[in-house]
Amino acid sequence: MPKFDNILKSYKRKGNVSITHTRIPHKKNEDGKLPLNGYGGSYHVAIDVLKKFHDQYYDAVIKGKRDEYLTEKQLVNGGPILEDFDFRYSNEIDYRVHNEEHIDDLISLYMEKLLEIYDMKPGTSFPIYLCEKKNVNMLDDVTKDGIHMTIGIKSDRVVRAILRELILEDISLVFEELDLQNSYEEVLDSGINKGSTNWQMYGSKKPLNEPYQLVYNYEITINDPDAEDGLYEIERKSNKMTKELFYKLSAQYDKHIEYKLKENMMDLYNKMKKSGGPKNIKIKKSSIKKYSANTGNSKSEAYKDITSEEELDEAIEEWFSQINADDYVLYETHKFLMILDKTYYCDYHKWIKVGLALHNIKLKHTFHDQHGRMFLSWMKFSSQWKNFDWENDIQQHWQTWSNFAYQEKGEGLTEKSIMWWAKESNKLRYKEIKNDTVDYYIQKSQSYGKTAHDIAMVAYQLYKDKFRCVSIKRNEWYEYKNGRWKPLDRGTTLRKLLSTEISNIYSRKTWEEKEKLTAIADQTNEPDEINIAGVSYNNSTEGQQQEEINNLKSKNQNTKTPMDQAVNTLMKKIHALSDISVMLKQTSSKNNIMTECCELFYEEGFEEKLDANPMLFCCPNGVIDFENKVFRPGRAEDYCSLCNNLPYKKPEENTEEDNMYIESVNTFMAQLFPNEELKQYMWEHLATGLIGTNDNQTFNIYNGCGRNGKSVLVKFMEKILGDYKGSVPLQYITQKRPQAGAASPDIAALKGVRYAVIQEPQKGAPLNEGIMKELTGGDEITARKLFSDIIRFTPQFSLCVCTNHLFDIKSNDDGTWRRIRVCEFISKFVAKPSKKEEDYEFLIDKKLEADKLDKWKHMFLQMLVQVGFKSGGIVNDCDAVLEQGKKYRKKQDYFSEYFEERIIKAEEETMLIGKSELIDDFKNWFSENHGKNIPKGQELYEFLNKKIGAYKKKGWWGYKINYQNEDSSELTANAIE
Structure with a gap:
């Protein structure tokens, strides 16, 4: 009987003690018996031994991967807030409908309500954990999915009931697009909320189901109410x-x-607690609204009391009147916001993104109420929706x-997001607004003393979407081009x-001001008195212009009439604009x-963001977005x-010639892979060379001898991948x-690469399994370019190698072999192919590499994109690949080979094999059969433990080494060691 079963028995409930844990029983099999671990039970784990029990459970279930079915009773007071979301869909659904955006919105909703209930002190923090099953649960009549949420705040049942009603008020805003078959009351499990239903222990599961796994691990930190960063910050932690996390x-x-x-909240809490106890809590939503309080304390809280368009416009107008050069970007953003198309205020998720972008605007020098003012913009924008309720x-x-x-960092939305959405929505108005912004800063630059900063601000407004400085030191x-x-x-x-x-812009502005002076001169009919006619900007040098302007300024500086004052103002502008035009050269x-x-x-962090989105693939004429399955214009924010x-x-643009090339590519792939299922596997595998999610975590070995098309296929991929193809030494x-810390420029160059090919190994080349796992595992790796700092990135590439000789793999662990995929290239391309179909020989095309691949490459790219749109980067394994992997593993399994050749059942149970005898014989055998790099003895011992039973009292009893050509192979216990 497994050890943990004995442990559970020691906690079995006896007498009248309370039940703290239960075990969900299985249904009996057809033979009337329970499956392994299938019995139910009730247990009592006292508080003083709870940590010990958790350690035992952790070792057996979390580390030991044991299937378990335990639940635990909730604490009446002082336990965490637990929420169980139960989603039910039509049985036609076979995938997870909710996504990370829904999770983000759910967290925001809970934080909104928690801040209404609790007095959360700035600087304090707490965790929120969300768990999901790996797959949805498909039944005959319904598809089920769910979320287990744990909020690390001490609570009792009364507070949890209040929270539940607050959540139910607005939960539709989060999940309304999921097309659920059950009501929101049913979605949010009331039994869990009240504490009357046990909670599934982490790692346990219901019989015939998958366990919930931690997917989202957040830490919430409460900010000061007046902080610019909002009332709280949320940080994603490791899963x-x-x-300790368990x-x-x-x-x-x-x-x-x-x-x-x-x-x-205390009055409501006490009334509820007094009126029937927590087991029978029922709350009217009107009571919740009556006692709930708003959480913000800044001066801009008054904005929430606006109830008419007139009040909103008045508040915005007041804000506009206070705009200065430092926060003009807010005014500009408001203008961009109001030209977004209606989908941005009609579609909930787009609307929320707009709000986040406005909220995330962070200026170095601005008024303290920046975020509140941008809320006004959000409401003005939102009020365009036909169902807006003032x-x-x-x-x-x-x-x-x-x-x-x-x-x-990362995908945080900002004013730049608003700007890009505006550019896509209305290019004409976008350009007009941007020109107005540039004019504003040009005016400021001539008024503020012509400082370098003011002129740089003009450059920034002109080119802020085109240039980035990544290191001031x-x-x-970088330039967007x-x-x-x-x-x-x-x-x-x-x-x-x-x-x-920019210098030309200032020169044109100088000319425009000169034209105004000319107009004044024409009105007064005294051009000589204004003395502007003599200034020629078309025929004089810059030095001559400057001298003439200085003369004009000197002659007109003592004027007193309104007309004279206007002339004097224009002259100052001309002088300033001309000075700046000269400075710029x-x-x-x-x-x-x-x-x-x-x-x-x-x-900050610009280079970390480069090529970090695995779902985008950049082409010279646009970006392929695999997440949204579209080809669109590229954006700087990509x-x-x-x-x-x-x-x-695009496929709809294909010509007849293109369709002929598609047929040629299909023929090429069919000849390379005559096996239909292998051909389908290779299409999906090659499509991952465009998508950087690396969900498959495999190492693909293109195996085959001479003229079989391996190198041609890799060259074909190079032609369509460009920078996205990399090489691994x-x-x-x-x-x-x-x-x-050593320089590794070859590895640093793999950042963002989607298809990485290892140079062909020689016969007997050993594989470093640890590095192979690192490159395929989906975890962050480090590298360093020459004379540069260390960089960290997550590999996005599909790793492969072309070879005639398979690597020598010493390890026999599943972590290594589950990654290995052997793709056999069985075809031969020869001058005189066999007529037998089973020989897989085809006529060699000597023009293929030199000419045809270049003609086909556009269609090959298009075909792989269409496969990627369909597969999403997932490669379905096939028998043709898996079977080759099993053969490879068996061939590389030296321990099994040694066991079959050298270990036999002994005639007497008193006979054994000792460690010294075993390892000496294994070393001799391995040297004779496989050469150097002998595996470690401990690995051999572990193999034998699994194969014939654990090592006991100096040996493995009942077995012996088969010594060939020796008189005796029998060793007794007394003869060993």
């Missing part, structure tokens, strides 16, 4: 299970943080706004634009302006720097791991 996932963990209820919506949306968390830049970001040496392109485009001035530009264009260098052609995967 790696540890013993403790916190228990319903009986009593060491979570404890918050006091808000004063205005009486209630602003107050409700204020709660949502107050609980938004500021996003520092090293003066490193032809749909992707490219390194730019010291910002040279921007520096050139200072002397050309002076080296010293440009140096100062570029120094200021470094700070304005700097984006952060693409790699490019395949081959334009993509053979020594990196066959030798010891490089020293920590």
Whole structure:
């Protein structure tokens, strides 16, 4: 009987003690017997031994992967908040409908309600854990899915009941698009909420079901009410299970943080607690609204009380009147916001993204109420929706706004997102707004003393979507050009634009002001008195212009009439604009302006974001978005720097010639892979060379001898992948791991690569299994370019190798072999192919590499994109590949080979094999049959333990080594060691 069964028996409930844990029984088999671990039970685990029990459970179930079916009773007081979401769909659904966006919205909803209930002190924090099953549960009449949520705040049943009703008020905002078959009352399990239903222990499951696994691990930190970053911050933590994390996932963990209820909740709480106890709690929603309080404390809280369009417009107008140069971006963003198309205020998820983008705007120098003012913009934008409710919506949306968390990095939405959406929605109005912004900063630059910063701000407004500074210290830049970001040496392109485009803008502005002076002169009929006619901007040099302007300024500086004052103002503008135009061509001035530009264009973490989105594939003419299954124009916010260098052609644009090329590609693949299921596998596998999710975590070995098309296929992939194809040095995967911190430019170059090919190994080349797992495992790796800092990235590539000789793999663990896929290239391309179909010989095409691949490559790319749209980057295994992998493993299984040749059953049970005898014989056998790199003895011992039973009292009893050509092979116990 397994050890844990004995442990469970020791906790079996006896007498009248309370039940703390139960075991869900299985249904009996057809023979009337229970399956292994299938019995039910009731247990009592006292509080003083709970930690010991959790340790025993952790070792057996979490670490030992034991199937278990335990539940635990919830604490009446002091336990965490537990929520069980039960989703039911039509039985036609075979996939998970909710996604990470729904999870984000769910967290926001719970934080909104928790902040209404609890008085949460700034600086405190608590965890929120969400668990899901690996797959949905498909039954005959319904498809089930669900979420287990644990909120690490001490609570009791009364508070949980209040929270449940608050959540049910707005839960439809999160899940309304899921097309659920059950009501929201049924979605949110009331039994779990009240504490009357036991909670499934983490790692346990219902019989014939999968266990829930930790998928989202968040830490919530409460901010100061006046903080710019919102009322709280949310940080994603690692899902790696540890013993400490397991403790916190228990319903009986009593060491979570404890918050006091808000004063205005105490009356409701006490009335509920007094009127029947927690087991029979029923709450009217009107009571909740009566006692709930808003959580924000900033001055802008008054905005939530706006109930008419007139009040909103008045508040916005007041805000506009306070705009200055430092926060003009907010005014510009408001203008961009109001030209977004209606889908952004009609579609809930787009609308929420707009709100997050507005909330995330963070300026270095701005007024303290920045976020509140942007809320006004959000409401003005939202009010365009036909169902907008002026009486209630602003107050409700204020709660949502107050609980938004500021996003520092990654996919955080900002004013740049609003700008890009506006550009896509209305290009004409976008350009007009941007020109207005540039004019504003040009005006400021001539009014504020012509500083380098003011002029740099004009450059920033003109080119903020085209340039990024990534290191102020090293003066490193990137330029967005032809749909992707490219390194730019010291910002040279921007520096050139200072002397050309921007200088010309100031010259044109100077000319426009001169035209105004000319108009005044024409009105007064006294051009000589104004003395402007003599200034010619078309025929004089810049120095002559400057001298003439100085003369004009001197002659007109003592004027007193309104007309004279207008002339004097224009002359000052002309003088300032002309000065700046000249400054923009002076080296010293440009140096100062570029120094200021470094700070304005700097984006923290920019290089980390480059090529980080695994679902985007950049082409010269646009971006293939595998998440949304579309080909669209590229955007700067895509952060693409790699490019395949081959334009993509949509299927609907194909010509008759293109269709002929498609047929040729299909013929090419059919000849390469005559086995139909292997051909389908290869199409899906090659399509992963475009998608960077690396969900399959496999190492594909293209195996076959001479003229079988392996190298041609790789070259074909190179033609469509461009920068997305990479090479892995053979020594990196066959030798010891490089020293920590050592330069590894070849590995650093793999960041963002989608298809990585290892150089062909020689016969007997050993595989470093640890490095192979690292490259295919989906975890972050580190690398360092020459003379650069260490970088960290998650490999996105499909790893493969072309070879005539398979690697020598010493390890026999499942972690290694579950990754190995052997793709046999069985075809031969020869001058005189056999007529027998089973020989798989085809006529060699000598023009294939030189000519035809280039003609076919556009269609090959298109075909792989269509496969990728369908597969989503998932490769379905086939027998043709798996069977070759099993043969490979068996061939590499030296221990099994040794066992079959050398170990036999002994005639007497008193006979045994000792460790010394075993390892000496194994070393001799291995040297004779396989050469060097003898596996470790401990691995051999573990193999024998599994094969013939555990090592006991100096040996493995009942077996002996089969010594060939020796007189005696019998050894007794007394003769060993």
